[in-house]
Amino acid sequence: MAQFLKIYEDKPNEAAIAKVVKVLRDGGLVIYPTDTVYGLGCDITNTKALERIARIKGIKLEKANFSFVCHDLSNISDYVKQIDTSTFKLLKRALPGAYTFILPGNNNLPKEFKKKTTVGIRVPDNSIALEIVRQLGNPIVSTSIHDEDAVLEYSTDPELIFEKWQDLVDLVIDGGYGDNLASTIIDLSNGAPVVLREGKGSLDIL
Known part of the structure; x- marks a missing residue:
């Protein structure tokens, strides 16, 4: 059965975050809060964990459209091709925020x-999600x-999430009530921004 861990967003506890990071490093699956809906995540470098998530979602791993949750913009450049100035300015305006940006991947992708x-x-x-990724x-x-x-x-x-997911994952974070509106998805892979899904993130940034 999964661990259930309370973490306060206004001041994430270092020791609690370290626990989460250990679970991720050991190949565990974690349900964690974001600025939109609760997410299911694992360490990007762990193949077995990635396969577990794909199985839970009922999809083939190579066909999965998972997001990469990064700590900041410099983190992003590790996985995407060189981006032009206008794209960079848009990312800088929007992030951190309730957006998923589709960008051209580079050779560092797992x-x-x-x-x-x-x-x-x-x-x-x-702050909980960002601290986890930073650590x-x-x-x-x-x-x-x-x-x-x-x-x-x-x-x-979070308590209902735990009830439902406790046998499928290794840790559920209680970071308070989540939102029920997902992120806005904007495709930047072909230059001009294309809105694929309007969610919580405002389109005023465009």
């Missing part, structure tokens, strides 16, 4: 994603946790 030409990048405006030292691969309830779509209550 081998499981080598066939992909693009990658979805997130820098959430949530881990590399991004986590992430996907939203959907709810079977068609009306809700996303679970927002």
